Amino acid sequence: MNELINFDEISREKWQELYRNNIPPLTEEELENIRSLNDQINMQDVTDVYLPLVHFFRIYKKNIEDMRFSKGLFLQKISKAPTLIIGIAGSVAVGKSTTARLMQTLLSRVFKHTKVDLITTDGFLYPNDVLKEKGIMHRKGFPESYDMEKLTNFLYEVKSGKTAEAPVYSHESYDIVPDEKIVIDNTDILIVEGINVFQSPQNDQLYIGDYFDFSIYVDANEENIEKWYLERFDSLLALAKDDPSNYYYQFTKWKFEDVIALAKNTWRDVNLVNLEEYIKPTRNRADVIIHKGDDHFIDKIYLKKY
Numbered sequence: 001m002n003e004l005i006n007f008d009e010i011s012r013e014k015w016q017e018l019y020r021n022n023i024p025p026l027t028e029e030e031l032e033n034i035r036s037l038n039d040q041i042n043m044q045d046v047t048d049v050y051l052p053l054v055h056f057f058r059i060y061k062k063n064i065e066d067m068r069f070s071k072g073l074f075l076q077k078i079s080k081a082p083t084l085i086i087g088i089a090g091s092v093a094v095g096k097s098t099t100a101r102l103m104q105t106l107l108s109r110v111f112k113h114t115k116v117d118l119i120t121t122d123g124f125l126y127p128n129d130v131l132k133e134k135g136i137m138h139r140k141g142f143p144e145s146y147d148m149e150k151l152t153n154f155l156y157e158v159k160s161g162k163t164a165e166a167p168v169y170s171h172e173s174y175d176i177v178p179d180e181k182i183v184i185d186n187t188d189i190l191i192v193e194g195i196n197v198f199q200s201p202q203n204d205q206l207y208i209g210d211y212f213d214f215s216i217y218v219d220a221n222e223e224n225i226e227k228w229y230l231e232r233f234d235s236l237l238a239l240a241k242d243d244p245s246n247y248y249y250q251f252t253k254w255k256f257e258d259v260i261a262l263a264k265n266t267w268r269d270v271n272l273v274n275l276e277e278y279i280k281p282t283r284n285r286a287d288v289i290i291h292k293g294d295d296h297f298i299d300k301i302y303l304k305k306y
């Protein structure tokens, strides 16, 4: 069975055509600002793909606001608008963080006076000492390596309008950063990015999917993602070369072919297995799938039909 049967496949050309007329263009200066914030982004992707996506999200936003208003009339109680939460999922190294940062910038520009925050779910991984104690250090990124109850409580607090705190993970230390927190307060839109955002509950009470108002899955073929994983591994090594406190520093002393073998094995034995078993099966829960081809070029968009 085609697992994407529930989606309309839209080519990049058609997508940009569909939405072009509705889009107030960003100024050159605004585009330049986005580029300086995020040098990975191809400006053509911004105008052809991401701006239409932001405007598509507007439909969801309006729908949610109308529903809240109507419910308020029925209940004779007007409540404060809850934070809208956008989930962004996909494989390790597919480019979720890059997409999430770009969406954050665009949303806050297109919806003026809107506070848009971003957190990543790797902050909810158990710290390395807990993973070691549980004997699952080699399973980092798999469902059991996350404190899903903490993540669910965090999302509940955000939705309830309380001040909420998210822990922070660092690729450089390869661990949770002790005592560092991201504080979410009075946020209009929160983007939650991570490999596990559409995963199933660990018990019947918890389902984080209930908290997402709009969801995006970043997709690509496995050969490309492996390539991007290896390139990122390389960048992490380059960053680490003069910093003994960096987790990747140790590998900068290894022979080149041994480092490549380590990165390839980690991809094959950990991240690829995780992708096939736990991440890709959640793809059809997204409202929108962004499909990337070679060199991160977005070639197709899939929209959920029902």
Ligand SMILES: Nc1ncnc2c1ncn2[C@@H]1O[C@H](COP(=O)(O)OP(=O)(O)O)[C@@H](O)[C@H]1O
Pocket: 040, 041, 042, 090, 091, 092, 093, 094, 095, 096, 097, 098, 099, 228, 229, 231, 232, 235, 295, 296
């Ligand atoms: N649009 C893009 N163009 C070029 N490189 C990109 C793009 N998106 C991501 N990358 C690169 O691909 C690698 C993985 O991206 P990242 O955002 O870190 O992935 P994730 O958050 O999914 O693990 C990084 O090296 C990043 O610089």
Ligand SMILES: CC(C)(COP(=O)(O)O)[C@@H](O)C(=O)NCCC(=O)O
Pocket: 091, 092, 093, 096, 120, 122, 140, 141, 195, 266, 270, 271
């Ligand atoms: C911490 C992560 C699970 C987070 O994923 P990401 O933010 O890179 O998508 C991943 O980067 C990771 O460390 N995986 C474990 C195996 C490895 O060292 O790549």
